[in-house]
Amino acid sequence: MTDTDPRTRPGTVTAVAPSPRPATAPDGTPTPAYVYDLAAVRSAHARLRSWLPEPSELYYSLKANPHPAVVSTLHRLGCRAEVSSPGELGAALEAGVPASDILYTGPGKRDEDIAGALAAGVRDFAVDSVHAVDQLDRAAALHGVRVGYLLRVNPGGGSRGAGLRMTGDPSAFGADAEDVRTRPQRYTGGDHARIEGLHLYLATNIADEAALGDSFGEAIEVARTLCQAVGRPLRTIDLGGGFGAPYAREGELPAYPGLAARLTGELDRALPGWRHHAPTVAFESGRYLTATCGRLLTRVLDVKESHGQRVVVLDTGINHLGGMAGLRRVPPLHPDVVRPDGAGPQDAGRTSTTEPPGPAMICGPLCTPLDTWARSRPLPAVAPGDLLAVPNTGAYGLHASLVLFLGHPAPLEVVTDGGRTVRSDRLTFVRRAEP
Structure with missing residues (x-):
């Protein structure tokens, strides 16, 4: 079910159950977060209707x-x-x-x-x-x-x-x-x-x-x-x-x-x-109308080298994106993970990695080796806390993933229109007794 925080009002971005110190994007959005742009939905609809x-x-x-x-x-x-x-x-x-x-x-x-x-x-x-x-x-x-x-x-x-x-x-x-x-x-x-x-x-x-x-x-x-x-x-x-x-x-x-x-x-x-x-x-x-309306914002949690390979761990993974890729319902995932809008390392005083851009293993936070988006994918030089975005995730994103696996919170879903935030909510799951 969809649970909208009663404190949320149009024009604000509020997490339903934020962690004590949530990582936030420059606009205040906690990560991980899906951001859907309704202007892009309307554009895709007009484009498809014309065909x-x-x-x-x-x-x-x-x-x-x-x-x-x-x-x-x-x-x-x-x-x-x-x-x-x-x-x-x-x-x-x-x-x-x-x-x-x-x-x-x-x-x-x-x-x-x-x-x-x-x-x-x-x-x-x-x-x-x-x-x-x-x-x-x-x-x-x-x-x-x-x-x-x-x-x-x-x-x-x-x-x-x-x-x-x-x-x-x-x-x-x-x-x-x-x-x-x-x-x-x-x-x-x-x-x-x-x-x-x-x-x-x-x-x-x-x-x-x-x-x-x-x-x-x-x-x-x-x-x-x-x-x-x-x-x-x-x-x-x-x-x-x-x-x-x-x-x-x-x-x-x-x-x-x-x-x-x-x-x-x-x-x-x-x-x-x-x-x-x-x-x-x-x-x-479904895909054509919504794919390009969405992007998934994520923070880097860890960067390390393992057996000669750069490994980047994000705060989101197959529980939020691409969980059905192995079932062929969505294409195999080889994501482009980019800094949104040219954003660089966040938070004054943080020392970013001096590693040059290059291939990296891109992993999520789940306690399983299956939580891997890519074994070797180009990625900018990043450090823990940096903000990244996965583009074109408006279709078969959150709702085609393993959101219940290992019990991490679902990502925030933020809806924008013309650069203005109009809605912010988060899926929650509640166990209840049945007769």
């Missing part, structure tokens, strides 16, 4: 960054919310997203998860199997409501240039396209839950425009075939995402200047009513 065909909808995938300030900003820009857990649903609702603008996805849902979503007013779901269709129909019947769903599809093949392929292999995601094509009656629903669209998400993190266009082109062709097989008008074709972004290293968002024109032509041929929302075409993004 998409019109008319089309855009979902924000909360898994990238569910901070309420980020979610509410994107919703005000017109994004619907894609969630896949009770926690993400709660984050979307807390951010002011109405239930009618929420799509609840995920390859496996507990009965109580669906019941909670229905009670909150959610009426749009994505399902991945015959069982999931029946499960949703039963739940809707129990609540006395009718719902629509997107059938997620797993076509054959895969997408070149992808950071992570989502289809083409045995997977929890989606029903096999061939089974949907040959036995569509299994997937069209019951009295209370009916198919209203298709959900295709072939791959993620594709920086190359041609490769991304190929991925969407494959999805469009699958949609054309399955729309004919289902034999009824469908409301939505969600083509998923795949938009790339730099992760924990300096860099700019990829440009896709020819994508809209290419997809417009392919959609005209495959789904001729799409310009009139028959069906509505939708896309999803």
Whole structure:
């Protein structure tokens, strides 16, 4: 849950539970701290919308960054919310997203998860199997409501240039396209839950425009075939995402200047009513919309030499960034760790190291050798207490990490807009008795 210190007011930066002498950044922010810039979120949204065909909808995938300030900003820009857990649903609702603008996805849902979503007013779901269709129909019947769903599809093949392929292999995601094509009656629903669209998400993190266009082109062709097989008008074709972004290293968002024109032509041929929302075409993004809005501020705790290698220990590690890199959910972590805004050694009187810049092993504070970001990565000359920043960590940062491992406090999350701090809070976790 998100615990906001009642002392925190817009324009201030206050830690929920600071250590007795917290290391602070020049602006007073205790470290480690994620800083999210809403102006960068708006810029990324405008950039992505310019690459998409019109008319089309855009979902924000909360898994990238569910901070309420980020979610509410994107919703005000017109994004619907894609969630896949009770926690993400709660984050979307807390951010002011109405239930009618929420799509609840995920390859496996507990009965109580669906019941909670229905009670909150959610009426749009994505399902991945015959069982999931029946499960949703039963739940809707129990609540006395009718719902629509997107059938997620797993076509054959895969997408070149992808950071992570989502289809083409045995997977929890989606029903096999061939089974949907040959036995569509299994997937069209019951009295209370009916198919209203298709959900295709072939791959993620594709920086190359041609490769991304190929991925969407494959999805469009699958949609054309399955729309004919289902034999009824469908409301939505969600083509998923795949938009790339730099992760924990300096860099700019990829440009896709020819994508809209290419997809417009392919959609005209495959789904001729799409310009009139028959069906509505939708896309999803989390990474592209938020990656460049965030940076992780950190302090150096120790600098030493070990067996001829410079080792730098920071006050943050895999518990706050990159914990899922080994699971291939985020790219392997080879971070650029830089002084933010040209900052040098902090605190008058401190003697900085005289070592020249060069490769260093970059480690976190956890009591395990697994807490290593890089074995050998260029790093400026630093000394204990120096402030550093890891850029482009607005997506798959804190919420894709091992925050509970070894019990260190979660980092502060600071939201800025135009250089002004508008919110500061920290995730806390509380053990409570259950009946």
